[in-house]
Amino acid sequence: MIPAAFEYVRAESAEEAVALLVEHGDDAKLIAGGHSLLPLMKLRLATPTVLVDIGRVPGLSYIEERGDEIAIGALARHHDLETSAVLKEQVPLLAATAHQVGDPQVRHRGTLGGTLAHGDPASDLPAAVLALGGTLVAQGPNGRREISALEFFRGFLETALGADEVLVEIRVPKAAGAGWSFQKFNRRAQDWAIVGVAAVVNGTTGIALVNMGSTPLRATAVEEAVRSGASVTDAAAAASQGTDPPSDVNASSEYRRHLATVLVRRALEEASS
Amino acid sequence: MVLVTVEVNGSSYQHEVEPRMLLVQYLRETLGLTGTNIGCDTSSCGACTVLLNGESVKSCTLLAVQADGAAIVTIEGLSGPDGALHPVQEAFHQHHALQCGYCTPGMVMAAVSLLAEEGELDERGVREGLEGNLCRCTGYHNIVRAVLACAGDRAPVGEVGAAGAAAS
Numbered sequence: 001m002i003p004a005a006f007e008y009v010r011a012e013s014a015e016e017a018v019a020l021l022v023e024h025g026d027d028a029k030l031i032a033g034g035h036s037l038l039p040l041m042k043l044r045l046a047t048p049t050v051l052v053d054i055g056r057v058p059g060l061s062y063i064e065e066r067g068d069e070i071a072i073g074a075l076a077r078h079h080d081l082e083t084s085a086v087l088k089e090q091v092p093l094l095a096a097t098a099h100q101v102g103d104p105q106v107r108h109r110g111t112l113g114g115t116l117a118h119g120d121p122a123s124d125l126p127a128a129v130l131a132l133g134g135t136l137v138a139q140g141p142n143g144r145r146e147i148s149a150l151e152f153f154r155g156f157l158e159t160a161l162g163a164d165e166v167l168v169e170i171r172v173p174k175a176a177g178a179g180w181s182f183q184k185f186n187r188r189a190q191d192w193a194i195v196g197v198a199a200v201v202n203g204t205t206g207i208a209l210v211n212m213g214s215t216p217l218r219a220t221a222v223e224e225a226v227r228s229g230a231s232v233t234d235a236a237a238a239a240s241q242g243t244d245p246p247s248d249v250n251a252s253s254e255y256r257r258h259l260a261t262v263l264v265r266r267a268l269e270e271a272s273s
Numbered sequence: 274m275v276l277v278t279v280e281v282n283g284s285s286y287q288h289e290v291e292p293r294m295l296l297v298q299y300l301r302e303t304l305g306l307t308g309t310n311i312g313c314d315t316s317s318c319g320a321c322t323v324l325l326n327g328e329s330v331k332s333c334t335l336l337a338v339q340a341d342g343a344a345i346v347t348i349e350g351l352s353g354p355d356g357a358l359h360p361v362q363e364a365f366h367q368h369h370a371l372q373c374g375y376c377t378p379g380m381v382m383a384a385v386s387l388l389a390e391e392g393e394l395d396e397r398g399v400r401e402g403l404e405g406n407l408c409r410c411t412g413y414h415n416i417v418r419a420v421l422a423c424a425g426d427r428a429p430v431g432e433v434g435a436a437g438a439a440a441s
């Protein structure tokens with residue numbers, strides 16, 4: 001399957017990418033790793049007429065300590081995350097979640113910025129960034145702005161990014177020594193999560209759900225229950241509150257609700273052990 | 274059209290390509306390297322796996338223009354100049370790790386990348402490391418045996434492409 005024809009431009013910097021987005025407007029689309037976009041283009045579900053390649057922009061693949069946070073360039077690939085010594089030590093949840101994405105070939109190409117900007121509720125890393133309460137940095141024509149992960153996911157494949165903005169950085173609080181867990185339930189190796197749960201217990205508890213609605217979701221009812229001293233089982237019982245899970249070939253919405261309860265319980269047990 | 278310069282199996286190539294040309298098409302149709310197979314064409318089966326700067330990638334999910342400037346190794350580039358099999362190919366041969374052979378080029382390339390990346394590999398590591406590659410024939414057992422045999426005999430495995438001869 002071959003994508004519909006398009007014009008290809010390679011951006012050498014984030015500024016240039018923004019300028020190209022401004023110049024070409026709605027017809028343009030950024031491509032980073034291409035591992036969400038190209039499959040859609042091959043099926044002609046996406047038909048951008050100008051592809052702006054940011055995959056080569058230098059200096060956007062870093063993973064570094066910055067004060068109380070770890071700062072990650074938007075082009076850091078899943079493989080960079082899963083093998084990063086600083087991430088394994090400071091935010092093991094993120095490194096472990098990256099390891100669960102797809103397969104090695106996918107992880108060699110897919111980027112953290114791409115998976116966040118794509119805004120697919122079935123993706124793994126967005127839930128981890130949401131559970132951690134991360135901050136996303138977008139660059140647009142008027143400079144940079146910060147967006148809380150809690151405000152970033154707006155709807156199915158819809159984020160707070162403007163059409164002329166490039167996601168350049170993701171920051172997450174350091175959580176060395178915090179309890180954490182990533183639970184991914186699927187039926188075959190390499191598959192997407194039918195339901196997934198990212199949890200971090202670090203004084204406060206952050207829990208986010210994969211594939212339980214049109215966006216990645218914080219399990220706020222569970223977090224509140226934990227805060228007020230509920231047992232793990234009682235807290236997990238609130239896992240599907242406020243969710244709207246899809247029904248598809250893999251699972252009914254009812255089954256997903258059940259899975260969420262089971263996986264949140266396992267995540268809380270693992271994170272607090 | 275966009276000018277693309279790549280190194281494939283140690284040789285340099287330059288072509289004007291349509292931006293929408295997939296890397297697998299470029300390798301098969303422009304360069305005539307048909308060892309890289311297309312299985313699913315939907316990023317799932319791994320039959321089209323090649324090495325891009327030493328790392329396994331699915332060439333059906335990469336544009337040729339994205340590979341501009343990269344060094345690529347396909348199954349044709351693994352063996353030494355004298356035709357000697359690369360240790361992973363040799364292990365697949367010895368352990369009967371193929372039946373119809375359709376998945377084999379991709380499976381071998383994925384295994385080469387995995388062996389180069391992982392310091393230690395046990396059976397679980399091999400199975401998980403090859404999760405991006407499907408085989409409809411073998412039931413995987415002999416593939417896993419072949420890769421484990423290479424993991425036990427590490428030295429030459431990271432060497433690919435032109436250096437393959439050193440491994441024989």
Ligand SMILES: Cc1cc2nc3c(=O)[nH]c(=O)nc-3n(C[C@H](O)[C@H](O)[C@H](O)COP(=O)(O)OP(=O)(O)OC[C@H]3O[C@@H](n4cnc5c(N)ncnc54)[C@H](O)[C@@H]3O)c2cc1C
Nearest residue numbers: 032033034035036037102110111113114115117123124167
């Ligand atoms: C076979 C296969 C299996 C997979 N399995 C999983 C899985 O199990 N779990 C999972 O979570 N994911 C999975 N994925 C998806 C994978 O993680 C993608 O790589 C990722 O979702 C997108 O990253 P990318 O860099 O490839 O983005 P691209 O495909 O390049 O881009 C995706 C979207 O984001 C936009 N974009 C990209 N970068 C930026 C940026 N910096 N700023 C603004 N917009 C940007 C693009 O315009 C596009 O709309 C799988 C993919 C494949 C092909």
Ligand code: FES
Nearest residue numbers: 312313314319333
């Ligand atoms: S043909 Fe590329 S993954 Fe199947």
Ligand code: FES
Nearest residue numbers: 372374408409410
């Ligand atoms: S040997 Fe036939 S698909 Fe693997």
